[in-house]
Amino acid sequence: AQSVTQLDSHVSVSEGTPVLLRCNYSSSYSPSLFWYVQHPNKGLQLLLKYTSAATLVKGINGFEAEFKKSETSFHLTKPSAHMSDAAEYFCVVSQTGANNLFFGTGTRLTVIP
């Protein structure tokens, strides 16, 4: 069975400081993993996706995520937070053999000026 745990419901950082949003997954097989971002009153936008080709995945807007199989983690990072990064972030795992997605409960990122 597939599941996702986002370890922090809310993260607050100062503008210009690093961002770390933590995600642990559970999957019976090699998973497909995604990070989505949701700005207020908007739909979800794909930030990045994990393919088996590389464990360090680069996404849009300077975000990266590293797949660590031994730790079953897929944490999202960004070196320097921008005010426009304030949003809700979802870690998502895909069921093998299908395109059904399982969402974490989300992490709300606040960026302090």
Next chain:
Amino acid sequence: NAGVTQTPKFQVLKTGQSMTLQCAQDMNHNSMYWYRQDPGMGLRLIYYSASEGTTDKGEVPNGYNVSRLNKREFSLRLESAAPSQTSVYFCASSEAWGARRNQPQHFGDGTRLSIL
């Protein structure tokens, strides 16, 4: 490019009323999905359509029906609305179901539904 378009954006219903939420995508995607988003619970899959002509239940299908009208359109119907169905509803689409992994889903902006 419009992507995934949902109508209406907002709606208030009374308990027992019926309503259909509309969704259309212009990306020629095969698969379409309906989710609901509730505070602290992420998104939960209501129904999906792997391809035109097929529909299947997701995690929380009770109280809903769907119709895949054609390849572009996938509607969600509440036959007799209940306060527990107050939520934000998202439609999504993707290229394929199962054939290839790592297919991202593309989301609409949501329909905010309140049932009194």
